[in-house]
Amino acid sequence: GAGVSQTPSNKVTEKGKYVELRCDPISGHTALYWYRQSLGQGPEFLIYFQGTGAADDSGLPNDRFFAVRPEGSVSTLKIQRTERGDSAVYLCASAAGRTDTQYFGPGTRLTVL
Amino acid sequence: EDKVVQSPLSLVVHEGDTVTLNCSYEVTNFRSLLWYKQEKKAPTFLFMLTSSGIEKKSGRLSSILDKKELFSILNITATQTGDSAIYLCAPDSNYQLIWGAGTKLIIKP
16 A cells, blocks of 8 residues: 555544554564553553564563564454553554664554543 | 654644754664544554655645654644644654654644
């Protein structure tokens, strides 16, 4: 595709619910990153995929967060038992390779009520 | 612990002014430093700096890195209202970007 796309653009859910956020990277990009950004702060690294595998998941805050990229393209970030503190903009970025410039999607704004 | 500090946190100037945005960092395994512009949600790439003292330019924007003093600056000359955004710097620490909180720049007509 022309750029990184993310769906949905906005998601409102209730505390305790499960949510899935989707990222479609630029075609051919092997590296994919998930970040979380709260108001007034820079993006916070969550997880990095190289191909299908999670090469670095050190940023996932706890075991309620999980991400997959089964075919090395689309990725899904899954959050179980959502909490109000999970409210943020979730950004996805892709890059041709690990050392290449990251290009960001428009993000998903998650609001947990 | 890795640290990135951007200053000022916010800045309001008039169209036509020149601004300088600062980024100081302390990160392990430094590889490069990136600048991004964030207008709505998606940060857009501006510059990647790897060597000290070499200025990168793109139109009215320019940036330089000092690896000895551990800082970078982003200059914008003849500012326009379209430059209003949050400017983020992110040193690459062993292939992981460490993000600053950003400088919110507002350009008044």
